[in-house]
Amino acid sequence: MSMLSDQELLKSNAYINGEFVSAENGTTFEVKNPSTGEIVANVAKCGAKETRKAIEFAKIAMTSWAKMPSKQRASILMAWHDQIIANKLDLARILSSEQGKPVAEAEGEILYGASYIQWFAEEAKRIYGDIIPQQSDDARLLCIKQPVGVVACITPWNFPNAMLTRKIAPALAAGCTVVCKPANETPLSALALGELATRAGIPPGVINILAGTTAEIGHEMTSNPIVRKLTFTGSTEVGKKLTVDCAQTLKRTSMELGGNAPFIVFESADLDLAVKGLIANKFRNAGQTCVCTNRVIVQSSIVGKFTDKLKVAVAKLKVGDGFESGVDVGPMINQSAVNKVNELVENARQLGAQVITTDSNMDGKGNFMAPKIITGATKDMALFSEEIFGPVAAIFTFDEEREAIELANDSPFGLAAYFYSNDMSQMWRVGEAIEAGMVGINDAALSNEMIPFGGVKESGQGREGSKYGLDDYLEIKHLKMGGLN
Numbered sequence: 001m002s003m004l005s006d007q008e009l010l011k012s013n014a015y016i017n018g019e020f021v022s023a024e025n026g027t028t029f030e031v032k033n034p035s036t037g038e039i040v041a042n043v044a045k046c047g048a049k050e051t052r053k054a055i056e057f058a059k060i061a062m063t064s065w066a067k068m069p070s071k072q073r074a075s076i077l078m079a080w081h082d083q084i085i086a087n088k089l090d091l092a093r094i095l096s097s098e099q100g101k102p103v104a105e106a107e108g109e110i111l112y113g114a115s116y117i118q119w120f121a122e123e124a125k126r127i128y129g130d131i132i133p134q135q136s137d138d139a140r141l142l143c144i145k146q147p148v149g150v151v152a153c154i155t156p157w158n159f160p161n162a163m164l165t166r167k168i169a170p171a172l173a174a175g176c177t178v179v180c181k182p183a184n185e186t187p188l189s190a191l192a193l194g195e196l197a198t199r200a201g202i203p204p205g206v207i208n209i210l211a212g213t214t215a216e217i218g219h220e221m222t223s224n225p226i227v228r229k230l231t232f233t234g235s236t237e238v239g240k241k242l243t244v245d246c247a248q249t250l251k252r253t254s255m256e257l258g259g260n261a262p263f264i265v266f267e268s269a270d271l272d273l274a275v276k277g278l279i280a281n282k283f284r285n286a287g288q289t290c291v292c293t294n295r296v297i298v299q300s301s302i303v304g305k306f307t308d309k310l311k312v313a314v315a316k317l318k319v320g321d322g323f324e325s326g327v328d329v330g331p332m333i334n335q336s337a338v339n340k341v342n343e344l345v346e347n348a349r350q351l352g353a354q355v356i357t358t359d360s361n362m363d364g365k366g367n368f369m370a371p372k373i374i375t376g377a378t379k380d381m382a383l384f385s386e387e388i389f390g391p392v393a394a395i396f397t398f399d400e401e402r403e404a405i406e407l408a409n410d411s412p413f414g415l416a417a418y419f420y421s422n423d424m425s426q427m428w429r430v431g432e433a434i435e436a437g438m439v440g441i442n443d444a445a446l447s448n449e450m451i452p453f454g455g456v457k458e459s460g461q462g463r464e465g466s467k468y469g470l471d472d473y474l475e476i477k478h479l480k481m482g483g484l485n
């Protein structure tokens with residue numbers, strides 16, 4: 001990658017115990033640019049052996065990392081944050097070249113990812129215990145919080161930087177050490193974070209990063225008794241499997257899984273605001289985000305007006321290579337993602353929906369897909385219940401508020417939900433009635449490091465970010481100090 005100002009950030013070996021090492025058998029796998037199909041790097045293909053070693057190094061590193069005063073841990077985390085900010089452009093270029101999203105959007109992700117490190121560096125100094133009112137004169141009752149242990153982190157390809165920092169930062173702040181498996185499509189952003197961790201003075205073994213033979217790595221992570229917690233972001237199917245596997249050694253788990261976000265537009269809504277919110281939310285990362293709108297649910301009385309405004313806005317989106325200026329929508333991650341979205345669109349068309357493809361000569365070229373609006377969508381279509389994960393906005397209609405809530409909640413998922421209304425009592429009623437971990441009211445950009453990110457139902461459990469985010473990485477221990485008389 002010639003466009004990097006610091007070539008040392010492009011790492012292709014695994015980051016284990018502070019060093020970049022090849023796989024024990026020397027094998028590699030290709031990481032390709034989804035826009036061009038070009039090979040960006042050949043990355044060390046690790047398996048069970050390398051994972052076991054990394055876990056053992058993480059265990060050794062934890063003895064001193066957990067004991068380090070929290071203020072010192074915080075300042076090391078801040079040094080890592082500062083390294084990331086100083087190298088944000090190179091990190092964005094690496095991210096865009098392996099994931100495809102426009103470079104400006106990738107830079108946004110780097111800043112977003114770094115914000116979790118800053119937040120948890122601050123929170124590291126606020127891990128308080130408790131003193132419980134005593135029950136007798138001769139004893140005092142206390143609670144202290146301790147790191148849960150070595151943490152395994154498995155992350156997806158859609159946010160190769162931020163999904164990892166959102167896990168590593170709270171783990172390290174709590175005093176845990178980590179072994180991370182980024183998606184094989186996008187390991188380079190993760191490995192660059194390893195290089196910057198070394199530069200920031202994060203001790204060897206505290207962060208380990210490897211990719212390769214997924215099933216072997218996953219099996220070692222879920223079965224090795226040293227690992228005390230697994231945190232995962234990805235599909236519900238894999239999340240369920242990992243949860244079952246972790247049950248054998250009763251590891252704690254945090255699961256950030258698939259969504260099926262409803263976006264309800266009530267007749268009282270500011271339609272321009274709703275369209276603006278939908279465009280930013282639905283087409284972010286080419287629709288490949290678990291909090292992207294999946295079902296646009298619009299009150300019948302305004303559906304025509306809303307759809308007209310949406311068509312105008314969608315037509316302005318430019319599809320293309322993330323390195324071209326002015327591009328809003330990059331490629332899909334790979335051909336199978338394109339095929340999956342096309343199948344959902346075709347299913348809707350066959351069941352009577354109209355498909356409006358905006359005028360883009362990029363549609364169907366390689367991994368590119370032009371944004372689409374589907375009108376006349378109904379519950380029997382697969383895209384009502386399946387995560388679209390692509391740039392397709394499907395519009396369903398309703399007549400009454402009760403119907404909108406029923407449609408929104410008619411899903412096993414419950415991650416994000418959005419609605420637009422200018423009726424204050426409706427805002428409270430609907431906000432409380434929707435089954436989701438996060439609800440945006442007249443706002444569809446929920447994510448930031450200060451809010452608890454996570455879902456209910458089959459969208460997972462646990463919360464990332466916010467003042468609650470450390471809890472997933474801490475154990476509460478009771479100490480009774482007796483014999484005081």
Ligand SMILES: NC(=O)C1=CN([C@@H]2O[C@H](COP(=O)(O)OP(=O)(O)OC[C@H]3O[C@@H](n4cnc5c(N)ncnc54)[C@H](OP(=O)(O)O)[C@@H]3O)[C@@H](O)[C@H]2O)C=CC1
Nearest residue numbers: 155156182183184214218234235238256257258290387389
């Ligand atoms: N909630 C979310 O943010 C995401 C949801 N999804 C949804 O999931 C669908 C499929 O996407 P996909 O990338 O396949 O998601 P996956 O859940 O398969 O992948 C997420 C991560 O889990 C890893 N993984 C997969 N199987 C195992 C296993 N048995 N043991 C350990 N790790 C494993 C993957 O490795 P690798 O891929 O490298 O082999 C990757 O690092 C998408 O279309 C979308 O609907 C996808 C990504 C993110």
Ligand SMILES: O=C(O)CCCC(=O)O
Nearest residue numbers: 158159233289290291447
């Ligand atoms: O899991 C995902 O799809 C990424 C969530 C992106 C965000 O934090 O908004």
